[in-house]
Amino acid sequence: MDVFEAIAKRHSYRGPFKDQPVPRADLQRIVQAGLQAPSGKNAQTTTFVIVDEAELVRKIGSLHASNKAVQQAQALIACIVDTRPEPVHEGHDFQIEDCAAAVENMLLAVTALGYATVWIDGWLRVQDRAEKITNLLGLPAGKVIRVLLPLGVPEETWPRKEKQPFEARAWFNRYG
Numbered sequence: 001m002d003v004f005e006a007i008a009k010r011h012s013y014r015g016p017f018k019d020q021p022v023p024r025a026d027l028q029r030i031v032q033a034g035l036q037a038p039s040g041k042n043a044q045t046t047t048f049v050i051v052d053e054a055e056l057v058r059k060i061g062s063l064h065a066s067n068k069a070v071q072q073a074q075a076l077i078a079c080i081v082d083t084r085p086e087p088v089h090e091g092h093d094f095q096i097e098d099c100a101a102a103v104e105n106m107l108l109a110v111t112a113l114g115y116a117t118v119w120i121d122g123w124l125r126v127q128d129r130a131e132k133i134t135n136l137l138g139l140p141a142g143k144v145i146r147v148l149l150p151l152g153v154p155e156e157t158w159p160r161k162e163k164q165p166f167e168a169r170a171w172f173n174r175y176g
């Protein structure tokens with residue numbers, strides 16, 4: 001699958017997964033795609049914990065009341081950032097941008113390998129969920145999970161969200 005096909009096929013999946021493990025070689029390939037993402041000043045600030053131990057995957061999955069992909073994930077990828085990021089350029093840090101670039105690379109790799117996932121971020125931000133998962137993963141002080149990717153082979157086809165047409169959001173040379 002070429003990159004444009006992966007971009008076109010990628011979509012958020014919140015449905016059930018097949019009872020089919022994701023081999024470590026694939027998990028490693030997906031995270032390697034994240035490691036290869038650009039980062040501000042090449043600071044490579046995002047780190048990753050890959051969860052494939054069944055009991056831990058279930059424990060984290062059970063925290064989500066409604067998302068079947070999280071509940072039934074075969075594996076999870078936790079993307080980790082600093083709670084107090086160090087500035088890398090004139091007082092600015094790029095931890096969130098670094099993390100987002102890594103996540104998008106991984107979403108495309110997930111799609112290219114025939115798996116499905118969804119970018120879980122907003123859900124982590126409430127009810128101390130990020131802190132709970134941070135503790136379950138044994139993260140050191142100063143580190144917190146920013147994005148969680150549940151992974152598996154999708155059991156259902158899932159509707160793709162409509163995107164606005166080019167003309168509505170992009171222009172040459174002048175806005176609008």
Ligand SMILES: Cc1cc2nc3c(=O)[nH]c(=O)nc-3n(C[C@H](O)[C@H](O)[C@H](O)COP(=O)(O)O)c2cc1C
Nearest residue numbers: 010011012014067118119120121122123124160161
């Ligand atoms: C920063 C960010 C945070 C997100 N947080 C969540 C989340 O917590 N839970 C969830 O189910 N989807 C989450 N999503 C997925 C979006 O809802 C999804 O990308 C959007 O509805 C467009 O659908 P698509 O990914 O299928 O194109 C998040 C996406 C982004 C980029």
